[in-house]
Amino acid sequence: MRAYRVTSPGRSELVDCPLPTLGSGEVLLRVQAVGLCHSDVFHRQAPPVLRQTLPVTLGHEVVGVVEKAAADVTDWRPGTSAAVYVLVGCGRCSACARGEDNLCRTGYRGIGTHLDGGLADYMAVPAGNLVAADGIDPVLAAPMTDAGMTAYHAVASALGLPRSWDVGLVIGIGGLGHLAVQILAAAKADARLIAVDVDPARLELARRLGATDTVLAGHDTAARVTELVGGREVDAVLDFVGTDGTIELAADLTNRGSAIVVAGLGGGSVPFEAQLATRVSPEVTLRRVSAGSRNDLRHVLDLARAGRLRAETVPYPLEKVDEALAALEAGTVLGRAVITIA
Ligand SMILES: [Zn+2]
Numbered sequence: 535m536r537a538y539r540v541t542s543p544g545r546s547e548l549v550d551c552p553l554p555t556l557g558s559g560e561v562l563l564r565v566q567a568v569g570l571c572h573s574d575v576f577h578r579q580a581p582p583v584l585r586q587t588l589p590v591t592l593g594h595e596v597v598g599v600v601e602k603a604a605a606d607v608t609d610w611r612p613g614t615s616a617a618v619y620v621l622v623g624c625g626r627c628s629a630c631a632r633g634e635d636n637l638c639r640t641g642y643r644g645i646g647t648h649l650d651g652g653l654a655d656y657m658a659v660p661a662g663n664l665v666a667a668d669g670i671d672p673v674l675a676a677p678m679t680d681a682g683m684t685a686y687h688a689v690a691s692a693l694g695l696p697r698s699w700d701v702g703l704v705i706g707i708g709g710l711g712h713l714a715v716q717i718l719a720a721a722k723a724d725a726r727l728i729a730v731d732v733d734p735a736r737l738e739l740a741r742r743l744g745a746t747d748t749v750l751a752g753h754d755t756a757a758r759v760t761e762l763v764g765g766r767e768v769d770a771v772l773d774f775v776g777t778d779g780t781i782e783l784a785a786d787l788t789n790r791g792s793a794i795v796v797a798g799l800g801g802g803s804v805p806f807e808a809q810l811a812t813r814v815s816p817e818v819t820l821r822r823v824s825a826g827s828r829n830d831l832r833h834v835l836d837l838a839r840a841g842r843l844r845a846e847t848v849p850y851p852l853e854k855v856d857e858a859l860a861a862l863e864a865g866t867v868l869g870r871a872v873i874t875i876a
């Protein structure tokens with residue numbers, strides 16, 4: 535079968551390899567669609583911090599059909615559509631028992647990072663990582679498994695944090711942000727929802743998906759947002775970029791009682807200071823979120839199945855993963871690049 539693998543740090547390619555052999559508790563999935571993520575660009579560099587064992591097959595937003603199951607797996611029959619929950623926690627701690635592998639304190643392994651992922655004709659998956667994906671176009675379901683799940687987790691985490699919610703702001707209308715806008719627009723239908731991005735096409739998309747206002751990011755972003763909302767503060771900022779600039783923007787736009795949720799991994803920071811005059815106002819709640827739980831994944835798949843959450847997708851065949859990753863790095867993908875496998 536074909537598999538797109540990281541063979542050495544910085545080198546990834548489509549190779550021929552044998553079908554995976556099934557271990558106890560595993561299912562062989564015939565892959566249909568795989569969403570590409572910015573972290574794939576990072577994973578293929580195989581940086582030491584990830585402690586990967588190479589070669590490893592990339593691809594962590596996977597949807598497919600069960601081809602066969604190990605003898606001890608009774609609940610996944612061949613022919614069933616399934617999405618893959620990306621994290622494999624320790625399986626022994628209280629977080630894992632709740633299906634919150636993203637909170638596993640012993641550290642989880644990632645499918646498509648540490649374990650072979652879905653950019654292949656077939657993949658072996660622990661049956662416990664499968665979630666039903668029947669009734670959803672695989673191309674639309676695939677981005678739900680990470681972009682959708684993480685966006686949902688970020689929005690769900692943010693909803694209860696600020697003291698009031700009249701104005702929300704989403705920074706970064708990419709793979710995650712364009713889904714967060716839809717989830718937030720539905721959850722806070724009466725609130726203003728401002729989208730910020732560097733790309734006018736993404737702002738146009740945000741408006742189509744439910745943003746009430748958009749601001750093209752530039753040197754005066756904070757001033758223009760403040761002017762838009764009549765000089766008041768923003769109640770909640772969801773930052774899907776996570777650079778110094780975006781976290782500082784969030785700090786400057788928020789005030790007492792506001793909340794900032796950072797899902798982006800842009801390497802940014804803002805000082806946490808216990809003194810009178812600080813960039814982050816007192817009584818602002820700051821939270822960093824990471825991936826999501828199995829229930830978060832079930833919820834976004836339900837929303838997608840009901841047609842209430844729709845990923846904007848750009849399809850590519852398996853032979854063009856390099857091209858798709860280059861487009862992702864160049865920032866020219868509107869929504870999510872999805873590899874279709876047939
Ligand atoms: Zn990802």
Ligand SMILES: [Zn+2]
Pocket residue numbers: 623624625626627628629630635638639640
């Ligand atoms: Zn655990």
